[in-house]
Amino acid sequence: MAFFSRSSDKEIALTITPKTFYKVVLLIITTTILLTALKQATYSLTLIFIAFFLAVALNAPVSWLSRHLPWKLKDSRTSATALSFLIVVAVLAIFLANLVPPIARQTQSFIVSAPKIVQDLRSQNGEVNKFVARYHLQGQIDDITKELTSKLRNSTSTAVSAAAGVINSVFSVLTILVLTFMMLVEGPAWLSFVRELLPERQREHADKLRHNMYRAVKGYVNGQVALAFIASLLLLPGLLVFHVSYPFALMAVVFICGLIPMVGHTIGAIIVTLIALFHSPFSAIGILIYYFLYQQIENYLIQPKLQANTTNLSPLLVLVSVIVGVSFGGLVGGLVAIPAVACLRVWVIDYLQTRNPAGALEVPGSSPKK
Numbered sequence: 001m002a003f004f005s006r007s008s009d010k011e012i013a014l015t016i017t018p019k020t021f022y023k024v025v026l027l028i029i030t031t032t033i034l035l036t037a038l039k040q041a042t043y044s045l046t047l048i049f050i051a052f053f054l055a056v057a058l059n060a061p062v063s064w065l066s067r068h069l070p071w072k073l074k075d076s077r078t079s080a081t082a083l084s085f086l087i088v089v090a091v092l093a094i095f096l097a098n099l100v101p102p103i104a105r106q107t108q109s110f111i112v113s114a115p116k117i118v119q120d121l122r123s124q125n126g127e128v129n130k131f132v133a134r135y136h137l138q139g140q141i142d143d144i145t146k147e148l149t150s151k152l153r154n155s156t157s158t159a160v161s162a163a164a165g166v167i168n169s170v171f172s173v174l175t176i177l178v179l180t181f182m183m184l185v186e187g188p189a190w191l192s193f194v195r196e197l198l199p200e201r202q203r204e205h206a207d208k209l210r211h212n213m214y215r216a217v218k219g220y221v222n223g224q225v226a227l228a229f230i231a232s233l234l235l236l237p238g239l240l241v242f243h244v245s246y247p248f249a250l251m252a253v254v255f256i257c258g259l260i261p262m263v264g265h266t267i268g269a270i271i272v273t274l275i276a277l278f279h280s281p282f283s284a285i286g287i288l289i290y291y292f293l294y295q296q297i298e299n300y301l302i303q304p305k306l307q308a309n310t311t312n313l314s315p316l317l318v319l320v321s322v323i324v325g326v327s328f329g330g331l332v333g334g335l336v337a338i339p340a341v342a343c344l345r346v347w348v349i350d351y352l353q354t355r356n357p358a359g360a361l362e363v364p365g366s367s368p369k370k
Contacts, residue, residue, distance in 0.1 A: 047172060049336055051179035055187065056214070057221040058084055063182050081184045085177070208351050216342035219310035226310075227303055228258030231265065231294065235272075238290035242283040244276045265295050311342040 059079075066080035073079045109273070191210070198206055232255040239247035250272055257268030269291040277284040302317035311318070318338055325337025 033165050047175050051176045053221055054180040058184060078185050081181055182283035212346045213343045216311050216346055217339045220339040223307045223310035224259060226306060228255045231258040234294060238287055242282055242286040243279055244287055245279060309336055311338060313342055
């Protein structure tokens with residue numbers, strides 16, 4: 001009788017057929033090509049996503065207009081979309097007409113006073129030279145002068161680059177407008193086409209899922225509009241306190257910039273600070289600090305709470321989704337992070353409810369119900 005037994009070693013052989021090997025290689029190559037294409041198409045995807053969010057934001061007023069248009073134009077989505085675009089363009093034209101002339105006048109005033117500033121800088125008895133001599137800053141001034149001289153020598157290439165940037169920006173805006181127009185006009189038809197491809201027993205469920213996702217994305221867009229309005233309203237006292245010219249026109253600038261996720265307030269701060277600089281350096285520094293403090297309050301207090309209410313996500317999940325989205329995809333990632341997580345939440349809840357229709361679900365990450 002054996003007290004100890006020794007089990008024999010088992011060998012497992014894994015056979016990979018040439019067909020499977022070729023499939024794996026083809027999958028790796030295809031994935032690499034797709035990832036490379038996505039990386040190269042980042043700029044185009046940014047334009048498409050911006051147009052998509054604009055289409056979602058304008059969908060409700062366009063649908064309302066199409067139902068209330070008179071005579072033969074009633075229920076014409078193309079006419080309603082064209083009318084909405086005309087209204088938006090008219091508002092922008094009025095805004096620019098009220099903002100550009102004052103900026104041009106202040107710029108002209110600065111150009112007229114520039115010779116006096118230069119003369120004062122050159123004068124040995126000027127206040128600036130006395131300040132430089134008192135604190136022994138002549139060496140630093142010489143370095144700055146040399147750097148400015150070298151940059152001015154390359155001003156032609158800089159001007160060409162700036163002109164190319166302006167042209168590119170105009171082209172981008174036109175592209176976004178065209179994409180938004182086409183999405184608004186053809187969107188319902190494409191949704192109906194996709195619905196017809198589904199089996200009839202799944203259409204009602206798909207309609208419910210699509211409606212919930214649309215509400216989540218619409219909530220995000222409405223939240224962004226609300227954030228832009230709050231920013232323009234709360235920055236008005238700072239503009240008045242620091243005596244920044246044309247405060248109500250700059251409110252509109254802050255509102256438009258606030259609609260741009262992630263970088264909008266940075267652009268707005270630059271514009272407002274430059275306008276304040278025409279009044280005085282103290283006003284420029286003061287409004288810049290005021291804008292910076294508000295931006296921190298919005299980023300960590302107002303935005304997470306507001307977007308949580310509009311997308312039904314918790315403030316923590318909103319903040320985490322933005323951080324992860326920016327780290328993975330930069331501007332595009334930050335742009336789509338919150339609505340993507342909101343849509344993912346809708347899909348997860350729908351999936352869990354389908355698996356367990358009798359149970360009530362409390363999904364972590366949802367904003368608390370009042």
